[in-house]
Amino acid sequence: MRAPIGNFEHARPAPDCLDELTAPVADAVRAWSADVPAEQLIYVDTDPEIADTAAFVEHYGGELLEQSANCVIVAGKRGGETTLAACLVMSHTRVDVNGAVRRQLGVRKASFAAMDVATGESRMExxxxxxxxxxxxxxxxxxxxVVDAEWVLIGSGRRRGKLIVPGKAFAGLPGAVAVEGLGV
Known part of the structure; x- marks a missing residue:
């Protein structure tokens, strides 16, 4: 199979390579019930040694910079309560934490979650x-x-490997809310 974007040697439907994914990602693919069929989630094997964006794009295709998205975990605080949330924005933008995220979560303060919290709570690398x-x-x-993009390259739960997903699939994920201007 050929990946719909990028120059990847190995591309397979995600349901055919669950052992390459972390447990929560594999479980989500197994239980997939969105409008987009699970077979349209494409797993591509990548070298974790070139995970840095510049090196990654140079190796796997320059167009990927415009077709990749980053998923970051944020912590919103209000009245002593902390809410964790994920934000998905195109890689060439940054998350508007102090504006769009604060408003959407209804919190007084929002910031990027500490790495150990983000990885520990998500069970991803x-x-x-x-x-x-x-x-x-x-x-x-x-x-x-992200939702409007035809194909989007995202993480797979591990540093090795990525998923290529139709943008419209993200609107159907559990807890998903499309936010205009989340990435600035």
């Missing part, structure tokens, strides 16, 4: 956190540009 398989109940804020 740093540099590979993905919106597929996040803990139940977490809000998932998705920039509308």
């Amino acid at each position: 740093y540099g590979g956190i993905t919106p597929i398989g996040l803990p139940a109940g977490w809000p998932l804020l998705v920039d509308s540009a």
Whole structure:
């Protein structure tokens, strides 16, 4: 199979390679019930040694910079309560934590979650956190540009490997809310 974007040697439907994914991501693919069939989630094998964006794009295809999205975990605080949420924005933008995220979560303060919190709570590796398989109940804020993209390259839950997913699939994930201007 050929990946719909990028120059990847190995591409397979995610349901055919569950052993390459972290447990929460594999479980989410197994239980997939969105409008987009699970076979359209494409797993591509990548070298974790070139996970840095510049090296990754140079190796796997320059167009990927415009077709990749980052999933970051944020912590919102209000009245002593902390809410964890995930934000998915195109890689060439940054998450508007102090504006769009604060408003959407209804919190006084929002910041990026500490790495140990993000990886421990998501059960995914740093540099590979993905919106597929996040803990139940977490809000998932998705920039509308991600939903509008034909194909989006995201993490697979590990530093090795990525998923290529139709953008419209993100709107159907549990807890997903499309947010205009989340990525600035």
